[in-house]
Amino acid sequence: MTKFLRRTYMGLILFFLYVPVLLLVVFSFNASKSRGVWGGFTLQWYVDLFKDRAILAALRNTLVIGLLAAAISTLVGAVGAIGLYQLRRGWRQGLMGLVNLPMLNSEIVTGVSLMLLYTAMNLELGFLTLVLSHVAFCIPYVVLSVLPKLRQLDPHLPEAAQDLGATPTQAFFKVILPDIMPGIFSGFLLALTMSIDDFVISFFTTGMGVQNLSITVYTMAKRGISPKINALSTIIFVVVLGLLAAVNLPDLRRKNAKASRPPV
Amino acid sequence: MSEHLIELKDLTMVFEDGYTALDGINLSLNRNEFLTLLGPSGCGKTTTLRLVGGFAAPTSGDVLYMGKSIVHLPPYKRNINTVFQRYALFPHMNVAQNIAFGPDLRRQDKRETARQVADMLALVGLRGFEKRAVASLSGGQQQRVAIARALINKPAVLLLDEPLGALDLKLRKEMQVELKRIQVESGITFLYVTHDQEEALTMSDTVVVMRGGQVQQVGTPQDIYNEPVNAFVADFIGESNILAGTMIADRRAFFLGHPFECVDSGFGEDAPVDVVLRPEDVKLKSVDAPIPGAPRGVVISTLFKGVHYEMRVSVGADELLVHSTHAREPGTPVQITVAPSDIQIMRKSDMSPDAPARAEEAALPISDERM
Known part of the structure; x- marks a missing residue:
């Protein structure tokens, strides 16, 4: 009985979490334009989607901004994490709080304040400001995925490398960097995901008709819901899901491998 | 050329918080000697080792290598290698890559290195372990890889920081014999740190008993056991x-x-x-x-x-x-x-x-x- 209750409870949670998305996916293949009726399977909306110039431009923007922002924030965030790691405990904890705050901060506040900053600096809102904003909100995620890897590091590793003849620079590139690389990589993927996913901050910090996918979806939705939006949203969902899986799978696999290895 | 390989002169180490870890240590280490620093936690033995390795600088005093001061040389410029307490093997490299780390840094010929790695693995009793992942080894095996990784560089002195501390009793006894054999076969000077008096007496040529940052007694294991100079040494060495x-x-x-x-x-x-x-x-x-x-x-x-x-x-x-x-x-x-x-x-x-x-x-x- 308790087992049944437990399963029903879990089932309900998953139902409410995933039914909206499932509905979206199903309707993206619906031949009928109506939102209540199933009119048969079709890929028409996906074909239309890739014929739509505005959407293709938005897709290109999203990818270029995403990759740029992810690359820059990964570099800045990883270097920052290494710096944080070497600080004394008190300083580190204080600074970590400051780094984490933007993640919890309301996106609309971040978006508006960035917009104000760019205006104050006389920066024209557009592609550049969009990239800068994305870099800004991605950095904490990179720091957060690199720092645990540094903490797992045996503190004697850099000493061991130097002991064997490596200069501090060689020790970093030959021993530290390869070891924290998984964290840096998952930080990059996480930043990419966040960038592709973002709407609110992008909405406030773009201009001159530069649109990413989420803004395009929003403007399309204002003009009336087209089934193309379902198709586009489905694609975004699948891509983000894939990226998150890529971030988390290596960790999961490592845990399983550890659990199944006989104790030594 | 000085008759001593390593000499410590009036080494004093005061930490930032005012704690005196070493209080005027004078010691000399001869070629081919197996010298053990023995003492309880906080006696300064590990600090002494770190100063010889170059991982810290003393507050005052000098470290001499063949009569020349090396106290300002970074670890990578000292002809001294260390076996760390927790081995500190590089987790993303296999056994052979770990051992070849030093030779590869010196850009030594790859084939020559491969042969030396095989020789080292034979010396530490791990023949054929080249391709194994470090994480798949037992504690005792990791220990041996750490020793091989240090010895392949033919250091003038090998520093060992409580290397058997993490092993179980039986393995520890085996490794005591092994370490002594490796020291004799390789002809390399060992500077060993432990708090285990039995370990010190079993392997060492010379035992240095330390307490509170000071040397209490220097002597052969027999001297230390049979003729302790004070009650602390007598109490610490055996019942x-x-x-x-x-x-x-x-x-x-x-x-x-x-x-x-x-x-x-x-x-x-x-x-x-x-x-x-x-x-x-x-x-x-x-x-x-x-x-x-x-x-x-x-x-x-x-x-x-x-x-x-x-x-x-x-x-x-x-x-x-x-x-x-x-x-x-x-x-x-x-x-x-x-x-x-x-x-x-x-x-x-x-x-x-x-x-x-x-x-x-x-x-x-x-x-x-x-x-």
Whole structure:
């Protein structure tokens, strides 16, 4: 009985979490334009989607901004994490709080304040400001995925490398960097995901008709819901899901491998 | 060229928080020597090792290598390698890559390196382990890889920081023999740090007993065991009876309420001293045939310890620990004899049985080896 209750409870949670998305996916293949009726399977909306110039431009923007922002924030965030790691405990904890705050901060506040900053600096809102904003909100995620890897590091590793003849620079590139690389990589993927996913901050910090996918979806939705939006949203969902899986799978696999290895 | 390979001169280390880890250490290490720094947690042995390795700079004093100061050289410019307590193997490299780390940095020919790696693996008893992942090795195997990784660089000195601490008892005993064999075969000077007196006595040519950042005694394992210079050394090295006594005259000591003949002299007349008796040197005799001048006591307890029996014997106000292969029932009256050469006389120290409370020892954190 308790087992049944437990399963029903879990089932309900998953139902409410995933039914909206499932509905979206199903309707993206619906031949009928109506939102209540199933009119048969079709890929028409996906074909239309890739014929739509505005959407293709938005897709290109999203990818270029995403990759740029992810690359820059990964570099800045990883270097920052290494710096944080070497600080004394008190300083580190204080600074970590400051780094984490933007993640919890309301996106609309971040978006508006960035917009104000760019205006104050006389920066024209557009592609550049969009990239800068994305870099800004991605950095904490990179720091957060690199720092645990540094903490797992045996503190004697850099000493061991130097002991064997490596200069501090060689020790970093030959021993530290390869070891924290998984964290840096998952930080990059996480930043990419966040960038592709973002709407609110992008909405406030773009201009001159530069649109990413989420803004395009929003403007399309204002003009009336087209089934193309379902198709586009489905694609975004699948891509983000894939990226998150890529971030988390290596960790999961490592845990399983550890659990199944006989104790030594 | 100096006769000593490494010399430590007045090494002092005071940490930022004012803690004095080393208080004027003077030591010399000779070629091919197996020298062990032995002492309890916080005695400064690991700090000494780190100063020789170049991982820290002393507050004052000097480290000499063949007569030349190396105190300002970074670790990567010293011809010294270290085996770390937790091995510190590089997790993203396999066994061969770990061992080849030093040669690869020097851009040594790859084939030459591969041959040396194979030789090193043979030396540490891990033939054919080249391609294994580091994480798949047991603690003892990782230990051996760490030794191979250091030895392939043919260091002038190998530093070992409690390398057997993480191994279980049986493996530790095996590795003691192995380490000694590796040291003899490779002909490399070992500077070894441990808090385990048995480890120190088993492997070392020279043992340095340290306490509170100072050297207490330097000597061969036999010297340290048989002739400890003070009560701290006697107490730290094996089980011992430390009794308050008096030197009546040269070669005559008074303790356990009786005068004893001994072999020590030069303490002056009626000087208060500490007397060390090793448990296996105290002989118990039956009271049936009275021995003149022998103190009498009563057996309090008897425990079987495998090779010997461990007995507690009360003699007046004192209590003696006695090891013997011959068991005596608790309550048995006995006479006590000790051969003159088995009586070790030491000057009084703050570890003496009648010294005031050992405040310093109690204040030291138990597991906090500094740095």
